[in-house]
Amino acid sequence: MQSAVTQYRHDRSTKKIVWAIVFAVLSTIALISFLVLLQRFISRFLIKIKAARQADALDLRIQNFQLLGSDATGYLLSGIVKILRLLLILVSFYLYTPFVLSQFPATRAIGRSIFNNIAYRINQLVTAFVQSLPNLAIVAIIAFLTYYIVQFAKLIITELGQDNAYPWFYAEWIQPTNRLATILIVAIACIVAAPYLPGFNSPAFQSISLFLGALFTLGSSSAIANAIAGVILIYTRAFRIGDIIRIEDTTGEVIEKSLFVTRILTFKKEVITIPNSSVLNSNVINFNAISREANTYLLLHTTITLGYELPWRKVHEVLIQAAKATSGILSEPGPFVLQTGLNDFNVSYELNAYSDHPQLMPKIYSQLHQNIQDYCNQAGIEILSPAYSSIRDGNHSTIPSNYLPVDYTPPTFQIHTQNNQP
Template sequence: MKNILKVLLISLITLTIVINSPFAYSQDTTTSGNKIDGFPVILNDETLFVIQKNTGSFSAEERAETITNRLKKFAENNSLSLDSLKIQPLNDTNTSTIVSDDKILITLTEEDAKAAGKTIQELTTQYLEKIRESVAQYRSERTLQSRILAAIYTLVASISIGLIFKIINVIFPYSYRIIDRLQETHIPGFRLQNIELLSSQKVAKYLISFLKFIRVVCYLTVFYVYIPLVFSFFPITRGLSYKLFKYLFAAIQLTWLGFINYIPNIFIISLIITITYYTIRFTKFIFTEIEEGDLSFPGFYREWAMPTYNIALFLIIALGLVFVFPYLPGSNSPAFRGVSVFLGILFSLGSTSAVANTVGGIILIYTRSFQIGDRVQIGDIIGDVEEKTILVTRIRTPKNVLVTLPNSTVLNSNVVNYSASSRDTGIPLILHTTITLGYDVPWRKVYQALLDAAADTEHILDQPAPFILQTSLDDFYVSYELNAYTDRTIKIPLVYSELHEHIQDRCNEADIEILSPHYRAMRDGNQTTIPANYLPSDYQAPGFRIEH
């Protein structure tokens, strides 16, 4: 029932448009032509013949317009029969006329006959037959029977378009459901190496969106064909129908001719794309071999391979686009050039910091300042390098804080890498810590306690062996620096903490008090600070000396 109502509604709207069409559109009685080809005489939106010559003060255009108006009035007057159309014989002025009840419809001269390449009798007879046929058709199409038949055709066309819409509404939703069912099994995603560019769900979503677009195009195409088709059933709108079909065919023809003329450019673009594609594949093969160590060049490190390939990829694609650009449709149009210049200026003004960060990222790659996983210090930030992109570097601190640094900032800062030495040369990192003890503690005893503390600490290497340096002899104490090797740079804070714990334990076991003694300038009655093993066995601290 609902579909029937839709068909009836479409038919009613169409009939309303057609009925009101005389107010919006009437037969075009103006003539369009030129002096060479002539000006057409039109009836029922059909050109009967053309007028090429002037007659007296009347131009060919004026003659064609006048004849068109006379024929239209004759056709609309049903009281005038076709038998009333007659040819008057030649007169002294060498003219021939077609009349109806002594009313002149058209006058032909010898010049008209010469322009048509016929005698004036033959030309007049030919025009008379055309006029009779056109008037007969004009009147038959405007009878009640023809109008009813046109309404029936309209109803049939409306039912047909309803069925077509129904088929479209069945086919496309069914296609959507099929895509939804197949998206996990038969619709693959798009991947570039290990990077998923489009998942299968997104591919299915884009396919459904494309089908929805095709569905709308089908609706519009069917409706555009339907309206001129219905208009062609009614004589008062047939001219508009012809124009609509003419526009459609002209657009199709223009598109097709444009495509045919563009085929050479398509071949050139395809050739450029093919060359670019295989150049990229060859370049990738070379840099992959370098990364895997199968191919090497002096001074070119393996970790440079993929970043260099990405730079080469960008340059190859950019060069390919430069070659393709002149062959793109509309590339020579002022609008296309204006948009290109505008986008270039916009990019230049808005990408200053981005360009600086990009250049900084490229320089950091080739300076080999750090790699992913290295423990580094950049400015006041200490942590492990977690991500290294062309624009930013991300560092995770020991407190699990993720810090993002622009590459331009990294490039302008001092970078301390705690992992590079162990990774590149095999020489582990040296951790060092300093304690200060008085001169009364034997230095050999201090050495042993510190070395034992280093040996007790996890992640401190036995080889190379730890060592101790006396970094200063101050007024009241000595500075002892313990140096120990480790290859676990990511655990530096934990290693330091554990080392300090063991230093305290070993010093306490050796009766070494960790402090920095200070003395007043009063030595009488005090024990000397020289270690006991350097003093005589009968040494006693002097008493206080008091003078009167």
């Protein structure tokens, strides 16, 4: 009892309290200095990582295979540095708090309990990690084998699509097939490695798995439909990036062909995003496929209706001349005219012309229509509707005045008597 009383008085003496305050102040100053220096060092390090990322100096490669790009590597390094900073801050507070509390008799027990509790948790963590090392080694082996299986699959797929070695496997299938094969192999590897992960049989892991499965099943039906449609579109070879296509009322250039959507840049410079399921269920008109696959050209066509009084040979000649004068129309093979209908009041003439510039279709059609008007006017051919021609008697010609003779005058109305005399 005397020893305990002596120790109690010694711990609470003025000298001991003063030294405790001094140690607490010094440790606080040391903690603040450490945190300030740590923040400065980390900030400078993050600035260097950002500069290296902007200079594309952080590419992570294994031989000629690029694992991560500069942006991804910079983002990963920044995250690691920030996590390391957080760990150092926690460790510093872990050392500082028990030390300060142990300096004063009233808080010494609390400080020791905190220290012992944290030490116990760390010991449990280290023990669990050591016990999990065999399983983690198996996971590492699975990851190692998966990497080389993926590389072997890519090599085989690349060889299938090179130099037309196999006519049934097209070169444009190489990249998407590589991606699908990689996803399939990695998924199988994850299924095999999952039982060896720490906590695989725990209720928390099972609950999370059930939740994610239900969420994926209930909320991704449309996404799965679009993904499946995207895969089907790849292997149907309906279109490529850069092709001019028409889907329902949308016509334009394909600028993106992803797993879920197809993006089209229209001639009005509008970007339209169409889900792949809608594309698969629609008729896709490809204006570039014929030149790529059959080594021929796109056939543009437009229809004009003219009266029966005009000689059809003259109409053919005028329309062909208008087509040849249009920019973007090929002279060989030459344009031609089809008479597609003998209507009640007129004849339908369809002008057909070849072009190798599908991306210029709006301009070609506009100039072609202008030339048809000009050449018909020069040839004295009026483009009239049946309703107008039925009251043609006495009306001014619809041909522009600069194409008419100088002495042109509108015809007079013709009136006939019962004896058919004017």
